[in-house]
Amino acid sequence: MLDQSVLKKFSSVFSAAVMCASLAASETSVVDGDTIDVDGIRMRINAIDAPEYGQKCGKWACGKAATEELARLIGSTNVTCNVLGDDGMGREIATCFVGEVDLGREMVRNGLAWAFVKYSEEYTPDEAEARRQKLGIWATTAIPPWEYRAARWAVAEQEAPDGCPIKGNISKNGMIYHAPWSPWYKKTSINEAKGERWFCSEAEAVANGWRAPRWR
Numbered sequence: 206m207l208d209q210s211v212l213k214k215f216s217s218v219f220s221a222a223v224m225c226a227s228l229a230a231s232e233t234s235v236v237d238g239d240t241i242d243v244d245g246i247r248m249r250i251n252a253i254d255a256p257e258y259g260q261k262c263g264k265w266a267c268g269k270a271a272t273e274e275l276a277r278l279i280g281s282t283n284v285t286c287n288v289l290g291d292d293g294m295g296r297e298i299a300t301c302f303v304g305e306v307d308l309g310r311e312m313v314r315n316g317l318a319w320a321f322v323k324y325s326e327e328y329t330p331d332e333a334e335a336r337r338q339k340l341g342i343w344a345t346t347a348i349p350p351w352e353y354r355a356a357r358w359a360v361a362e363q364e365a366p367d368g369c370p371i372k373g374n375i376s377k378n379g380m381i382y383h384a385p386w387s388p389w390y391k392k393t394s395i396n397e398a399k400g401e402r403w404f405c406s407e408a409e410a411v412a413n414g415w416r417a418p419r420w421r
Contacts, residue, residue: 227285227286227287227288229283229284229285231244231283232244232245233279233283233284234419234421235272235275235276235279235421236417236419236420236421237255237257237258237268237271237272237275237420237421238255238256238258238268238271238272238274238275238312238317238318239253239254239255239271239275239309239312239318240296240417241275241279241284241301242419243284243286243301246297247295247296247297248286248288248296248297248298248299248301249292249296249297249298249299250299250300250301250308250309250312251289251298251299251300251309251325251327252300252309252320252321252324252325252327252328253309253312253313253318253319253320253321253328254318254319254321254349254350254351255268255271255272255275255312255317255318255319255350256268256270256271256317256318256342256347256350256353257350257353257354257386257387258272258387258388258420259386259387259388260348260350260353260386262342262345262346262347262348263345263346263347265345267317267341267342267345267347269420270317270341271312271317271318272420272421273421274312274315274317275308275312275317276421278303278306278308278311278312279303279308280303282303282304283303284301284302284303284308285301285302285303286299286300286301286302287299287300287301287302293408294407294408294411294417295411295416309327309328310327310328310331313328313331313332313335314331314334314335314340315335315340315341316335316336316338316339316340316341316342316343316344317341317342318342319332319342319349319350320332323351353386354384354385354386357384357385357386357390358370358384358385358386360385361385361390362385365403366403367403367405368405369403369404369405370384370385370403371383371384371385371403371404371405371406371407371409371410372390372393372394372395372401372403372404373395373401373402373403373404373410373413373415374393374395374401375399375400375401379416380414380415380416381415381416381417381418382404382407382410382411382415382416382417382418383418384407384417387418389418
């Protein structure tokens with residue numbers, strides 16, 4: 206999901222009118238409710254923002270539900286993505302399809318993601334209909350993920366060294382960073398003797414060789 210340090214750049218990417226490339230995948234894996242790996246290339250789905258994996262809407266684990274819904278929509282079918290650009294964090298911004306089904310639109314229609322209207326109004330009619338039917342996030346108490354991230358960040362940066370709250374962990378699974386909204390954030394400790402370190406942004410972590418966690 207999105208790092209505050211790249212929002213300005215992300216805004217210009219979302220407003221782009223011309224697709225840069227089209228990729229047809231032979232292998233796709235779901236990272237979270239708005240991110241997929243397509244033949245090893247990480248894609249951030251354009252114009253939506255799904256609940257963070259560890260986020261709850263009331264008592265409902267809406268972040269996990271969003272991840273599972275995206276996996277359900279993809280199934281074992283090949284995915285095609287129209288790439289718009291990159292977000293500065295090692296991810297391509299793309300509109301992705303299974304056949305003629307727009308994955309971003311379906312996530313919003315099913316109440317498992319918000320239309321990211323700060324960057325695009327493409328899916329606002331779909332969000333309005335999901336809201337009218339009280340589907341998914343609209344049937345319960347739900348905090349938009351950008352507000353959820355901002356709240357978690359504000360607390361964590363007060364406690365982190367030099368106000369840099371992203372934890373760069375090293376484990377048998379590789380070099381993985383955890384932002385304050387990661388469900389593993391509080392469980393993760395930093396051992397600088399092992400080469401682990403703190404980062405001030407997701408972009409900085411990616412630039413130094415760390416990757417975001419996968420939840421599926």
